[in-house]
Amino acid sequence: MNLPTLSTISPAYRLHRDAFGRLILTDADGTAHEDVTPVRAFPICAPDEGIALVDAHGHELAWIDRLDALPAALRELVTGELAGREFMPVIERILSVSSYATPSFWQVITDRGETALTLKGEENIRRLPGNALLIADSHGINYLIRDRLALDAQSRKFLDRFL
Structure with missing residues (x-):
């Protein structure tokens, strides 16, 4: 199935919010698709490329x-919606690790x-590609380290024990 590409589709397509703040996509036939959600195809490797609008x-x-x-x-409408549904803190520094055996508690x-x-x-x-790491904690929250080699020496030392 060929999907319309939002950057090149006719003005007949319209993306907007309804009175309840939900995204609505109105297609060329005038059909309004409610509760539309943008979904990144590659959220870590290429976050600004390949985004599907799904019902x-x-x-x-x-x-x-x-x-x-x-x-x-x-663009603001789509990025705002993405930011509202994605939560992935980026680890900038590891302060302490309780133990090198798991489970371990990290500050x-x-x-x-x-x-x-x-x-x-x-x-x-x-x-992940490019020295990136994705760490899932016990509550299911994913933390991203964009480049483990760019961390300070102490953080790299803590991390190397687990890799």
Whole structure:
């Protein structure tokens, strides 16, 4: 199925919020699709490329090749919706680790402030392209380390024990 690409579709397509703050996509036929959600295809590796607009049942309605290709108002609408549903703090520094055996309790500084997380097992640290890591804590929150080699020496030392 060929999906319309939002940056190149006709003005007949319209993306807007209803009175309840939900996204509505009106297609070329005039059909209004309520509760539309943007979903990133590659949220870590290419967060500004490949975004699907899906309906409440998960069916794709439209595709956005690149966020920067959208008009400013539409881009703000989509990025605002993405920010509201995605929560992935970025670890900037590891302050302490309770033990090198798991489960272990970590005190970290993220882009959202200082917090503590519990690492259940070493398998909860996933390697990603470009020296990035994704750490899932015991509550299911994913923390991102964009580049483990860019961390300070103490943080790298803590982390190396688990890799």
